[in-house]
Amino acid sequence: xxxxxxxxxxxxxFRIKDPHVAVAGLTTTNGTAAVGNATVLADVKVRNPNAAxxxxxxxxxxxxxxxxxxxxxxxxxxxAKAGGTVHMSVAVEISGEKLSGVPQLRExxxxxxxxxxxxxxxxxxxxxxxxxxxxxxAICAVNYDYATGQVTAGRCAQYIIS
Numbered sequence: 447x448x449x450x451x452x453x454x455x456x457x458x459x460f461r462i463k464d465p466h467v468a469v470a471g472l473t474t475t476n477g478t479a480a481v482g483n484a485t486v487l488a489d490v491k492v493r494n495p496n497a498a499x500x501x502x503x504x505x506x507x508x509x510x511x512x513x514x515x516x517x518x519x520x521x522x523x524x525x526a527k528a529g530g531t532v533h534m535s536v537a538v539e540i541s542g543e544k545l546s547g548v549p550q551l552r553e554x555x556x557x558x559x560x561x562x563x564x565x566x567x568x569x570x571x572x573x574x575x576x577x578x579x580x581x582x583x584a585i586c587a588v589n590y591d592y593a594t595g596q597v598t599a600g601r602c603a604q605y606i607i608s
Contacts (some may be wrong), residue, residue: 464494465500467584472597490534502570516544524587560590581607
């Protein structure tokens with residue numbers, strides 16, 4: 447009977463689930479990226495649905511405009527408790543020089559909105575009975591309103607690399 451109970455727990459509560467990473471919000475702290483450099487604060491959210499902690503190491507957050515990297519930074523290591531969520535504030539410097547090299551910039555500035563993407567990659571592991579290493583990658587749509595300097599995050603797609 448105890449063996450059956452353990453098997454049920456093993457296939458339900460102790461099954462390792464994939465953590466979720468998303469950009470919960472973005473704010474600009476200075477500058478206008480289309481004119482010069484701008485700093486964007488990204489609220490990166492790591493949600494852990496597991497019955498054990500998700501420990502993660504240094505990762506990275508990269509902002510793309512088209513196919514061009516216009517800003518990147520490292521994310522700090524941390525730990526999301528069992529069933530918990532961790533928020534990290536990550537500052538990303540957007541390079542006006544790199545942004546100005548993208549051919550579609552003029553059209554997008556005239557339309558008022560620059561559509562970018564934020565790719566966040568966080569490596570980590572969960573250990574319940576066995577240890578599972580994974581890299582959680584989230585790709586989120588980002589809109590930059592040229593007139594107001596406001597940044598909004600859209601939908602995120604998530605990928606797990608084991």
